[in-house]
Amino acid sequence: MRMRFSQEELAEIIAFRQSRERAWHARFMICTTVISNVDSTLSSFTEDVEKEEVEAFKAYLRLAIANSAAADSPSAPSNIPIVTAG
Numbered sequence: 001m002r003m004r005f006s007q008e009e010l011a012e013i014i015a016f017r018q019s020r021e022r023a024w025h026a027r028f029m030i031c032t033t034v035i036s037n038v039d040s041t042l043s044s045f046t047e048d049v050e051k052e053e054v055e056a057f058k059a060y061l062r063l064a065i066a067n068s069a070a071a072d073s074p075s076a077p078s079n080i081p082i083v084t085a086g
Contacts, residue, residue, distance in 0.1 A: 031065045 005013070038061060042054045 027069050031069045034065060035062065 038058065042058065045051060045054045
């Protein structure tokens with residue numbers, strides 16, 4: 001069975017898909033920029049312990065960014081617990 005769409009329905013479908021594609025492209029560019037900046041910033045840590053921490057942080061951050069980029073729609077930011085010494 002073949003579905004038939006009116007001109008208005010087709011225009012809506014195309015506009016919706018174009019909007020989603022633009023949103024995906026924006027998320028991709030944001031993620032690429034963040035990863036590049038993080039890599040650049042963290043490259044100054046050279047001690048062995050620092051390198052281990054940097055690699056763990058980068059792995060966590062890449063996973064979070066990949067999950068965010070793969071999402072169909074942007075979600076609300078996660079609550080990140082703040083721990084203070086005191």
